[in-house]
Amino acid sequence: MASCSIEDVLAKxxxxxxxxxxSIAVNKELDLEFDPGHLLAFDKNRVDTxxxxxxxxxxxxxxxxxxxxxxxxxxxxxxxxEKVDEVIVAKLPDxxxxxxxxxxxxxxxxxxxWEQFAKLKGIQKKKKTNMVWDEVHKEWKRRWGYKRANDDTxxxxxxxxxxxxxNEDQFAKRNKAKKERVARNEYNRLKNVARAQKxxxxxxxxxxxxQQSKSELAQAxxxxxxxxxxxxxxQEKLPKEKTSKNTGKKRKFQPLIGDFxxxxxxQLDLLKVMDSKKPRLDVTKAVNKQMREEDRESAQKSKKxxxxxxxxxxxxxxxxxxxxxxxxxxxxxxxxxxxxxPKGKGRKPNxxxxxx
Amino acid sequence: xxxxxGIVKAKTRxxxxxLQSREPKLTESLKNCMIIKGxxxxxxxxxxxxxxxxxxxxxxxxxxxxxxxRPFEDSTALEFFSKKSDCxxxxxxxxxxxxxxxxxxxxxxxxxxxxxxxxxxxxxxxxKALKKDTCPVGTKPLLVFAGELFDTDREHQRLRSVxxxxxxxxxxxxxxxxxxxxVLHFTALEGRIYMRSYRVLLKKSGCRTPRVQLEDMGPSFxxxxxxxxxxxxxxxxxxxxxxxxxKPKKKKNISHDAFGTRFGxxxxxxxxxxxxxxxxxxxxxxxxxxxxxxESVPPKTAKTDV
Numbered sequence: 001m002a003s004c005s006i007e008d009v010l011a012k013x014x015x016x017x018x019x020x021x022x023s024i025a026v027n028k029e030l031d032l033e034f035d036p037g038h039l040l041a042f043d044k045n046r047v048d049t050x051x052x053x054x055x056x057x058x059x060x061x062x063x064x065x066x067x068x069x070x071x072x073x074x075x076x077x078x079x080x081x082e083k084v085d086e087v088i089v090a091k092l093p094d095x096x097x098x099x100x101x102x103x104x105x106x107x108x109x110x111x112x113x114w115e116q117f118a119k120l121k122g123i124q125k126k127k128k129t130n131m132v133w134d135e136v137h138k139e140w141k142r143r144w145g146y147k148r149a150n151d152d153t154x155x156x157x158x159x160x161x162x163x164x165x166x167n168e169d170q171f172a173k174r175n176k177a178k179k180e181r182v183a184r185n186e187y188n189r190l191k192n193v194a195r196a197q198k199x200x201x202x203x204x205x206x207x208x209x210x211q212q213s214k215s216e217l218a219q220a221x222x223x224x225x226x227x228x229x230x231x232x233x234x235q236e237k238l239p240k241e242k243t244s245k246n247t248g249k250k251r252k253f254q255p256l257i258g259d260f261x262x263x264x265x266x267q268l269d270l271l272k273v274m275d276s277k278k279p280r281l282d283v284t285k286a287v288n289k290q291m292r293e294e295d296r297e298s299a300q301k302s303k304k305x306x307x308x309x310x311x312x313x314x315x316x317x318x319x320x321x322x323x324x325x326x327x328x329x330x331x332x333x334x335x336x337x338x339x340x341x342p343k344g345k346g347r348k349p350n351x352x353x354x355x356x
Numbered sequence: 357x358x359x360x361x362g363i364v365k366a367k368t369r370x371x372x373x374x375l376q377s378r379e380p381k382l383t384e385s386l387k388n389c390m391i392i393k394g395x396x397x398x399x400x401x402x403x404x405x406x407x408x409x410x411x412x413x414x415x416x417x418x419x420x421x422x423x424x425x426r427p428f429e430d431s432t433a434l435e436f437f438s439k440k441s442d443c444x445x446x447x448x449x450x451x452x453x454x455x456x457x458x459x460x461x462x463x464x465x466x467x468x469x470x471x472x473x474x475x476x477x478x479x480x481x482x483x484k485a486l487k488k489d490t491c492p493v494g495t496k497p498l499l500v501f502a503g504e505l506f507d508t509d510r511e512h513q514r515l516r517s518v519x520x521x522x523x524x525x526x527x528x529x530x531x532x533x534x535x536x537x538x539v540l541h542f543t544a545l546e547g548r549i550y551m552r553s554y555r556v557l558l559k560k561s562g563c564r565t566p567r568v569q570l571e572d573m574g575p576s577f578x579x580x581x582x583x584x585x586x587x588x589x590x591x592x593x594x595x596x597x598x599x600x601x602x603k604p605k606k607k608k609n610i611s612h613d614a615f616g617t618r619f620g621x622x623x624x625x626x627x628x629x630x631x632x633x634x635x636x637x638x639x640x641x642x643x644x645x646x647x648x649x650x651e652s653v654p655p656k657t658a659k660t661d662v
Contacts, residue, residue, distance in 0.1 A: 039524075062572070064502060066568055105598070106382065
């Protein structure tokens, strides 16, 4: 009897060993589809509904799951492994099942105005240290930000420069300058953002925020007038409205980045002028300045004699007109040799009291 | 909200990091899930929602209050929630007489609903009932789908994609072999989907690959397919578009032969072999120099002779 039991025990042990050895093999009709990147397996085999009902569901599902998981584990164990911090890790390949993204792909941001300029000129970004030595406080402080080094708004003693007004508040002046710099920085940042997103920012005067001056309103009116399909050709004018011919900027600058040859030439010319000993005197400009001065003096004189009335008498009107004409003429009087030019200056006695 | 990103600047570094984490990235690794309750919920349904929340623990948000939302009619409320909590997956549970124990699995693209599947919970066995110890939170589960329906029927195919997206967890490049503890098994049978969750026990086998033994763990559900809303083809394609930076650049002019030797190709301009610059060797220079002194000597001797 004892021998039987021993034999039984041995046989059982043998059976257990055998079971363990054949354990990882699984028989399936169709091979599973694996996606190790997602630890995913897909079994296309037909699930037998009869078996499912016979085996009371749970056990059938469990055995099915066990088989499928065994195959998936076999697949994962085939992947290359490495040891990371005393732990064996299998490197997963890229996933083969395409899953949709959460958000659309990020678009590359267009470069800002400075970035464009730097790229053109070939300016490289220099990596700067975070901390700077502050001589005054004798310690290392941030280059920018909270409690930064060399912060001129935080100085307790400011020497008033010789050229400055003694009653001016230097501290307030520095604070104001800082506020202006911050505002300008913010404005430029918003302009960059608007350019990046191609948002059209309305021109000056069209989105009013505060009380606008006459010139700003006039500019807004002009812009609104030409914002039609036929660029303002058929817009009616008010009875006494004047159309301004010079719209937009009066001065035109050369583009900042462009012809390097001409830029170089200009700078060389400038150096030449600075080097030369002779002073440059623009005769026409000098003459016009002189004429303007004379007109102003004469206007002052005539104003003083009729000033008490405070009304625009004929004579004073004339005087004013003359002064105005003189002012106007200065702008137009180019290439006039000395002396008082006759008609070209536009010294008409019945000058309108227009432009003030 | 996206158009305000440039205009409204973050005031602290923490806020800046938060906004950056919400920006679209080149490669996405994680999708958050929000679990919402509808106007009326039953006991089984609330339990089911809590179980799914437990499965998805660190990357899910469970809303406690009830929301009168009808996703199939008007999904704007869901889109608003997803935008606020930055979740692209959602699970909406509701219960009424017509549709008892209703669960809607859905996903979003760009905060608009992409796909939605309504499943009815026929039977639910919750975590609490089983009282077994669970895997640590955040383990990446193994996913197994069984049943030919998942391959043949278009709706089931899409549902498979949605469930993969839902339960797959964060994308990782490597996985600890001993840490593969959790397996989710979905079986499609006769219009029903059986979801089972097991704990994987890796036993010794004769060879390197271990033998798998499963232990019942976690929630198990029996779903029945109800309505569905699938995205249109072009929206689906847009959602799958890969950005340019992701594809690895092909290295040109490099080839391998059968033995594994690496070959490269060089492209040269046309060379004039006559004027080729080679190394100069003195001895091989032309004899011109030696000939000249010999020539100059004879005329002198000729002169003296005469």
